[in-house]
Every structure is written in structure tokens, then in C-alpha cells.
Amino acid sequence: MGLLVDGVWQDRWYDTASSGGRFERKASAFRNWVTADGARGPSGEGGFAAAPGRYHLYVSLACPWAHRTLIVRALKCLEDAVSVSVVDPHMGAEGWVFGDSPGATPDTVNGASRLYEIYLAADPAYTGRVTVPVLWDRARGTVVSNESAEIVRMLNAAFGGSGPDLYPEDLRDAIDAVNARVYDRVNNGVYKAGFATDQSVYAEAFAALFDELDALEARLDRARYLCGARLTEADIRLFTTLVRFDAVYVGHFKCNRRRIADYPNLSNYLRDLHALPGVAGTVNLTHIKRHYYESHPTINPTGIVPLGPELDFEVPNDRALRFGA
Incomplete structure (x- = not known):
């Protein structure tokens, strides 16, 4: 970089x-x-x-x-x-x-x-x-x-596309509040842990990350999406970290207290979002794993890309059944 x-x-x-x-x-x-x-x-x-x-x-x-x-x-x-x-x-x-x-x-x-x-x-x-x-x-x-x-x-x-409004006016305050916490502690939090070069700094980022994942697990026990019954940009912003977590961040960034697979709500939510029309086609685990493991020699000097874990995001999830389509 x-x-x-x-x-x-x-x-x-x-x-x-x-x-x-x-x-x-x-x-x-x-x-x-x-x-x-x-x-x-x-x-x-x-x-x-x-x-x-x-x-x-x-x-x-x-x-x-x-x-x-x-x-x-x-x-x-x-x-x-x-x-x-x-x-x-x-x-x-x-x-x-x-x-x-x-x-x-x-x-x-x-x-x-x-x-x-x-x-x-x-x-x-x-x-x-x-x-x-x-x-x-x-x-x-x-x-x-x-x-x-x-x-x-x-x-x-701006473009008038036909899909859902991901930043509806009545939810903007809620979306902004969720985004702020998720960005600091999760989206950027995995990088703050993975790129830390001091043990106490890593430990601080690690604790904040898993505290927030625990809070998100509890939040997703009450509603299908982060801001209630509607899909919003907050869900998309969280998804891109969750889909990389078990494949990369657990090992490469030492974010290994728990996997997303160990969180019932977060793992079902991840698969729910993955099943949205068009989303699966944007996920490329080969590119994801190759980039992180090949491109960060200060973290992985050998450049070896791990062959696991086995991940299947198409396993049926329970979100629609629990909260309604």
C-alpha cells in the first residue's frame, strides 16, 4: 500500500x-x-x-x-x-x-x-x-x-434506480447513529486491530470490536435489519465486513475471540443479506483472501493464502420467518 x-x-x-x-x-x-x-x-x-x-x-x-x-x-x-x-x-x-x-x-x-x-x-x-x-x-x-x-x-x-431507498428520510438519524458506531468499532475496528503494532493498542481495538459485535447480535434479535423492518445502507455497510470476517479477519487480523459463525443472529443476518438479488454476485472470496494474505507482508511475510475455512453463505436463514418478509 x-x-x-x-x-x-x-x-x-x-x-x-x-x-x-x-x-x-x-x-x-x-x-x-x-x-x-x-x-x-x-x-x-x-x-x-x-x-x-x-x-x-x-x-x-x-x-x-x-x-x-x-x-x-x-x-x-x-x-x-x-x-x-x-x-x-x-x-x-x-x-x-x-x-x-x-x-x-x-x-x-x-x-x-x-x-x-x-x-x-x-x-x-x-x-x-x-x-x-x-x-x-x-x-x-x-x-x-x-x-x-x-x-x-x-x-x-441521484440516478433514480429502481431498487429500495437505502437512506429513507424518516430513518436517517437512526442510520447515521448505527453507521458511526459500526464504522469506528467494526468496519475500521478490524483494521485498527489488524494493523496495530502495539499490544495494548491491539487489545483496545479487539475489545471494542467484540463488544460491538455482541451489541449487534442483541440488536438483531429484535428486528430483521439494523434499523428495523427495512433494509438500509447501514446493513450494506456492516455486511461487507461480516462477509470477510471468518475468511480473513479472524486469522489475518487476529480478531479471533469468536467467528461470525458463532453468533446465531449475525450469521443468519449475513446469509439473509447475501440472498438479496444481485448481492451474491458481488462477493468474491478468492479476491478477498488473495488480497489480504498476499498484500500485507508486514503481517503475513510468506504470502501464503490459507485454503480454509469452508464457508457457505447460501445455507437457508431464519430472518424472514422470524420477522416477516
């Missing part, structure tokens, strides 16, 4: 020495919004009107942040409106690249071989991490956003 400094690529791992062994995620740099009419969104500048074929997503099938956007694109039936390029699962000295692994695709829009070239096309002097997802505007030849949480909301609201 490298970064650009004044437009020059550097293969540099996260600096946890200066933060007392803590992994600290930096804020996304590109924060414009696609809106239905091109009006300015909550941040950035205006001029990005929703239009079929105008926008392109750069994603990794391994990355949970990018995975959110693919799921919303599928649920909103936007596959024909927003095109996609998929980077190789292995992230090496040049960062994310467009390789020839099964499931990866070329960059059909800009012809780049490395994702950092897309960042430089938008800002030749860019400084910062080169991350996925990236939402690209063909019309203006620039990056709209590299903030997954905001891209999810653009896909939900």
Missing part, C-alpha cells in the same frame, strides 16, 4: 510508529457529489449531473469499502448506468493495478495500468493514499469522489 507525494509514487506502508502503534485512516481527498440535476452536494463543487454512461467506478472485489458501492449499484439496478473496472486482488509495490487475474478487468475508460494514474489524471500534484473505490466522470475527465460512504448515497439517490 503506497501513496503519492506531490504526484510521485512511493511504496510506503502505514506509519504506526508516529501514532503509538495505532492505525489511523486518513480522510478521503475527493469529495464532490453526483446529484440528479448537477447542483452542488454536501461538499465539493457542483456540475456533476447524473446521466447514464457518464460515470465509471474503479473498484476492488477484495476491498470492503469498494464492495459497498458494488452492492448498492446492484440493488438499485444501475449496472447499465454506471460502468466498472476491477483491479487485481494483489496489491504490491505499485499499489492497485489492472492485472489479468480471473475477475479483474482492464481500465476501459482511461487505459491506465495502475490506479494511481487515475488520481494523477485528476490532480497531477496529488498527495495521499491511492484507494478504492473511485468514481470517475467521463465528461469532465476527473475524479468525482473516492469516499465510499458518499458514493453509496449518490448511487442510492
